[in-house]
Amino acid sequence: MNQTRRNVLRAGGGAGLLAVLAAAGFVAPKVAMAADWNKAAFEGKTVQDAFKALGAGAPANSGDIVMKAPDIAENGAVVPIGIESKIPGTESIALLIEKNPSPLAASFDIPAGTELSVTTRVKMAETSNVYALVKANGKYFVAKKEVKVTLGGCGG
Amino acid sequence: MADPMRIRAVSKDGVVNVKVLMSHEMETGQRKDAAGKVVPAHFIQSVTATWQGKTVLSAQWGPSVSKNPYLEFNFKGGQKGEKLQVTWTDSKGDKRTDEATIN
Numbered sequence: 001m002n003q004t005r006r007n008v009l010r011a012g013g014g015a016g017l018l019a020v021l022a023a024a025g026f027v028a029p030k031v032a033m034a035a036d037w038n039k040a041a042f043e044g045k046t047v048q049d050a051f052k053a054l055g056a057g058a059p060a061n062s063g064d065i066v067m068k069a070p071d072i073a074e075n076g077a078v079v080p081i082g083i084e085s086k087i088p089g090t091e092s093i094a095l096l097i098e099k100n101p102s103p104l105a106a107s108f109d110i111p112a113g114t115e116l117s118v119t120t121r122v123k124m125a126e127t128s129n130v131y132a133l134v135k136a137n138g139k140y141f142v143a144k145k146e147v148k149v150t151l152g153g154c155g156g
Numbered sequence: 157m158a159d160p161m162r163i164r165a166v167s168k169d170g171v172v173n174v175k176v177l178m179s180h181e182m183e184t185g186q187r188k189d190a191a192g193k194v195v196p197a198h199f200i201q202s203v204t205a206t207w208q209g210k211t212v213l214s215a216q217w218g219p220s221v222s223k224n225p226y227l228e229f230n231f232k233g234g235q236k237g238e239k240l241q242v243t244w245t246d247s248k249g250d251k252r253t254d255e256a257t258i259n
Binding site: 105106117123 | 171182184186201202210211212213214215216217218219220221222223225226227228229230231232233
């Protein structure tokens with residue numbers, strides 16, 4: 001990480017961040033969006049907002065969701081996270097990072113025949129709880145794990 | 157046009173393990189450049205993997221996904237020699253599709 005990046009991290013905090021978010025929201029409608037992209041869910045500012053926009057409401061905690069994530073991530077720009085659901089009838093898996101500016105990072109639709117497991121890499125602004133939200137048979141389940149970040153990866 | 161994706165699809169015991177590495181900046185819209193100007197958001201919003209015309213995985217992504225995104229999943233039924241396509245669409249409406257042969 002170079003020095004510029006650190007300046008950016010500092011400058012990006014507080015009021016500047018809010019202004020940026022507002023600007024992004026204002027500009028967004030002009031951009032060609034993917035048709036099925038759930039804008040409300042991705043722009044939700046809290047985990048609860050995102051749950052609501054995904055239609056999850058208050059999901060039940062479940063021990064049948066296995067999350068593979070590091071306890072400590074040295075570089076917040078690249079945090080490998082794998083989610084595996086052992087709940088039969090799983091239709092979709094969403095990944096949320098509580099302290100990111102917009103918690104919802106990714107949502108995967110799992111058709112029949114595909115194993116109930118995905119792995120990807122995400123950015124994390126700071127140490128945060130990571131949530132795995134699973135939709136199975138119309139019901140929502142959630143599991144969480146805290147990942148400590150030593151160097152943030154969201155430039156904000 | 158963005159660089160090609162690197163796709164590896166390996167069949168073992170009737171299950172195909174797919175690993176995809178995409179080449180994309182994944183700008184969050186929160187970062188500022190050296191002049192203090194905000195770098196506009198530009199990230200992959202949707203990803204679809206298809207095998208024999210059937211969608212085997214579809215995903216919606218936000219800007220929190222890392223630069224040069226990585227994705228791994230498994231699906232049942234693919235045979236060696238068959239093709240797998242992966243398509244992404246980003247927030248500027250750019251698209252890219254790449255194809256790989258299952259090994």
